[in-house]
Amino acid sequence: MSERASVRVEERPDRVVVTLDRPDKRNAVDADMVAELHEVCAAVEREPRLLLLTGGADGIFAAGADIAQLRERNRTDALAAINSALFARIRALPLPTVAAVDGPALGGGAELSYACDLRVCTARAFFGQPEVRLGIIAGAGATHRLPALVGEARAKELLFTGRRVDAAEALRIGLVNRVVDEPTELLGAAHELLDEMARASSLALRLTKLAVDAPAAAHPQLDLVSQAVLFEDEEKRRRMTEFLERRRDR
Structure with a gap:
């Protein structure tokens, strides 16, 4: 297990397990986390393996981008695609990726989960895109990945209103692949899904x-x-x- 400032990384022969690790900031996606996840992507690109992304044991996947940093960003920062470039890189990783979501996945946190190929969540998980309420758009992938996952009309409703989607609805509309009742079952279910894929060529x-x-x-x-x-x-x-x-x- 290697530890960085914002993520913990466990390397296995067939997969890499990445745990977001900013519990004091509710795993908000900041510049340091972005840089560290780029390092993970580089390693998985060099040696293709399955990837599991999770938020740790505190009942939080990622409660959005770091608003304090986001407030200070300007148009140049927006055009630099700080978060969206990372999420596109995760999406393009050679082998499948799974997000294991417990608790909130909001804003950039939700978009991070959409960048993964599959999503497993707990019954207490919820997803949402509150960006319009903060005066911005969901600019790190939700405007195109969410319609692909749940359909255009439903995606527009969620993007226009900022409404949160609980686990039951997320499963019903195809936003997640599996839901487990207890948080203690989450990583087991995610690894089980990865195990099924690992049996393939x-x-x-x-x-x-x-x-x-x-x-x-x-x-x-x-x-x-x-x-x-x-x-x-x-x-x-x-x-x-x-x-x-x-x-x-x-």
């Missing part, structure tokens, strides 16, 4: 994510090229041979 998983995230115009050509690469992969031959042998031995 890493290259097939990587190319599947690339294809799903690609613009519509890239299909079907991207699918065909990806499949051509996989058809020549030795792991594909090994896995299919093992499958046929297991079926024969039944």
Whole structure:
């Protein structure tokens, strides 16, 4: 486990577990956290692994961006894409990512969870985009990722009103993939989901994510090229041979 000022990082052979660690600031996303998460992304880009992002054991995922810092930012800072560039980098990581959310995921914290491929949350989790009430927009990904997750009309309602979404509604509208009753079950459920993915071919998983995230115009050509690469992969031959042998031995 390596500790930085704002996050704790646990490296495993097949995954990296990142815990946001600013409990005194309710895990608000500040410049230091952004820099440290960029370091994590660089490591996972060099050595592709699954990634789990969570908020620790204090019942808080991330209660937004650091408002004190945000208040002082100017148009140059906005154009620098401080948070949105990080979240885009997380979204583009080679292998799947999972956000494990307990308690509030608001503003930039919600957008951080949207940047992950999948979301697991507790029954007491809730999501919200209060930016318009603070005189800004949800400019770190919510305006395009939220419509993709829950549909345009519902996303507009949430972005226009700042209304919070509880765990039950989040599951119903497709914002999260799984909900657990107790906070103590959260990390287990997230790791279980990662375990399911870890059983797959890493290259097939990587190319599947690339294809799903690609613009519509890239299909079907991207699918065909990806499949051509996989058809020549030795792991594909090994896995299919093992499958046929297991079926024969039944």
